[in-house]
Structure formats: C-alpha cells, structure tokens
Amino acid sequence: MDDSGNHAELILDQEVYCSHKSRGCRKVMALSELDTHVKACMYSLVPCPLKCGQAITIKSLPQHMASLCRRRIALCQYCEEEIAWETKEEHENSCPKRPVSCMYCHKHTIIQKELKFHLDNCPLKPTNCRLRPLGCKYMGNQLEVDEHESIWSTHMDIILKYILQNNNINGQQDKSKNRMADVVQIVKNLNSENSELTDRVNELCERVESLEATNKTLTEQLTKLETIEKADIASMRTLIEVLRTELENRNTKKLMANRSCLTTAT
Numbered sequence: 001m002d003d004s005g006n007h008a009e010l011i012l013d014q015e016v017y018c019s020h021k022s023r024g025c026r027k028v029m030a031l032s033e034l035d036t037h038v039k040a041c042m043y044s045l046v047p048c049p050l051k052c053g054q055a056i057t058i059k060s061l062p063q064h065m066a067s068l069c070r071r072r073i074a075l076c077q078y079c080e081e082e083i084a085w086e087t088k089e090e091h092e093n094s095c096p097k098r099p100v101s102c103m104y105c106h107k108h109t110i111i112q113k114e115l116k117f118h119l120d121n122c123p124l125k126p127t128n129c130r131l132r133p134l135g136c137k138y139m140g141n142q143l144e145v146d147e148h149e150s151i152w153s154t155h156m157d158i159i160l161k162y163i164l165q166n167n168n169i170n171g172q173q174d175k176s177k178n179r180m181a182d183v184v185q186i187v188k189n190l191n192s193e194n195s196e197l198t199d200r201v202n203e204l205c206e207r208v209e210s211l212e213a214t215n216k217t218l219t220e221q222l223t224k225l226e227t228i229e230k231a232d233i234a235s236m237r238t239l240i241e242v243l244r245t246e247l248e249n250r251n252t253k254k255l256m257a258n259r260s261c262l263t264t265a266t
C-alpha cells in the first residue's frame with residue numbers, strides 16, 4: 001500500500017487558521033480551503049480608493065472612507081463646496097464666502113470677496129473734504145463730509161487764502177498780495193463799505209452796483225465749483241484762475257471808483 005497519497009491528504013485535511021488571524025479573522029478551515037478563503041477574506045488589505053496611501057481591511061473600508069480617511073469628502077461651511085477633509089481648515093480660513101466684519105461700521109454680514117467693495121463704499125469710512133488740496137483739513141464719514149461740504153461759506157476763506165498763497169508761489173510781488181488782501185476785505189465788508197461810500201458820492205453808488213453785478217457772477221462761478229463731482233485739482237485751478245481774474249477786475253474797478261470819488265470830493 002502506497003502511504004504517500006494518504007499522507008498528503010492528511011496534511012490538506014489539517015485544520016488551520018486564516019492568514020489574517022492577527023487582524024481579526026477567526027475562521028478555521030481545512031488547509032485545502034485556505035487559498036480560496038484568503039482571496040475573499042474581509043480582513044485582507046486593500047489600498048484606500050481615496051488615495052490617502054493607507055492599506056485598509058475590506059471590512060473597515062466603509063468606516064475609513066466615511067469618517068477616518070484624511071482625504072474623505074468634507075463640505076465648506078461657508079461656500080458648501082466639496083473639499084478634502086485635510087484642506088478644510090485652510091480653505092475655510094480663506095474661503096471667499098467667509099463672513100468678515102467692516103472696520104468702520106462693524107457690520108458682520110459681509111462676505112470676504114465683497115469686503116473691498118464694501119470698505120470703499122462704507123458710509124462710515126473716514127473721508128477728506130474735497131477742498132483738502134486747497135487746505136481744508138476737515139475729515140469725517142461720508143455723511144458728515146457731505147453735510148460739511150454743503151456749507152459753502154466755510155470754504156470761501158480757504159479758496160481766497162489759496163489764491164493768495166498761489167500768488168506768492170508764482171513769485172508775484174508783495175504789492176500784488178496786498179492788493180488781493182484788499183479784495184478779500186472788500187468781499188467781507190461789501191455792504192457796510194458800500195453804504196458809507198454811497199453817502200459820500202452818488203457816482204460811487206453806480207460803481208457799487210456794478211461791483212454787485214460782478215459779485216453775482218462770482219457767486220455763480222463759486223456755485224459751479226461747488227457742484228464738481230470729484231476733487232479735480234486741475235479743473236479746480238482753472239476755476240480759481242477765473243475767480244482771481246474776477247477779483248482783480250473788481251479791484252481795478254474799485255480803484256477807479258476810489259479815484260473818481262476823490263475827484264468828485266475835490
């Protein structure tokens with residue numbers, strides 16, 4: 001009787017544990033079944049389909065992919081875009097739909113990508129008076145500046161001062177400066193001075209009327225200047241040139257008036 005065939009059969013019938021016993025498979029089977037079992041064993045390892053680089057048992061793959069894998073799908077809480085879990089924090093810190101607050105009005109409902117537009121247009125953003133290039137130091141939020149700019153009389157002096165300084169910069173003589181200062185005085189005290197002069201010389205009264213007509217033109221020019229949409233220094237300078245010419249004309253007329261006043265008085 002050949003004994004070797006029986007011997008091999010005995011080995012194949014021998015009961016063995018699954019090769020994945022260490023990972024938890026408790027299956028015991030005949031050695032002859034081992035190969036088939038191991039190929040389908042739930043405790044065998046496969047690479048994670050999300051490509052995190054880990055090898056996972058088939059049994060724990062669903063749990064790994066749903067809640068453990070660093071590459072599992074997560075939702076940004078702001079834009080609700082699907083992102084890898086490992087990039088969630090970084091994405092949310094820079095998400096364009098992340099809510100941020102305005103440093104001026106402290107509104108919290110602004111989203112990151114609209115912040116710049118909001119800051120540029122925030123009604124509480126500190127703004128300069130449009131006559132800053134001419135020397136007005138006023139600063140406030142847009143509403144306050146609108147209110148400030150609507151009070152035109154506060155800017156009359158600033159404009160005249162600017163004209164005078166400009167004269168100096170252009171190297172004009174002190175004489176010219178004094179003459180301009182006289183014009184400023186005339187603008188300020190026009191009514192009282194006029195009545196005084198009118199009492200003394202009738203002819204001068206006519207001159208004063210012509211001065212008032214010029215004053216009206218001047219006021220119209222100033223109103224034009226006031227309605228300029230943005231501070232445009234170039235066009236501001238042009239208007240100031242017009243103003244200066246008007247003022248110089250007035251002065252000339254004033255001198256002439258004074259001269260004829262003296263003539264009449266003598």
Ligand SMILES: [Zn+2]
Nearest residue numbers: 018020025041
């Ligand atoms: Zn097994």
Ligand SMILES: [Zn+2]
Nearest residue numbers: 048050052069
């Ligand atoms: Zn994974």
Ligand SMILES: [Zn+2]
Nearest residue numbers: 076078079095
């Ligand atoms: Zn997002």
Ligand SMILES: [Zn+2]
Nearest residue numbers: 102104105122
């Ligand atoms: Zn704001």
Ligand SMILES: [Zn+2]
Nearest residue numbers: 129131136138
């Ligand atoms: Zn101002």
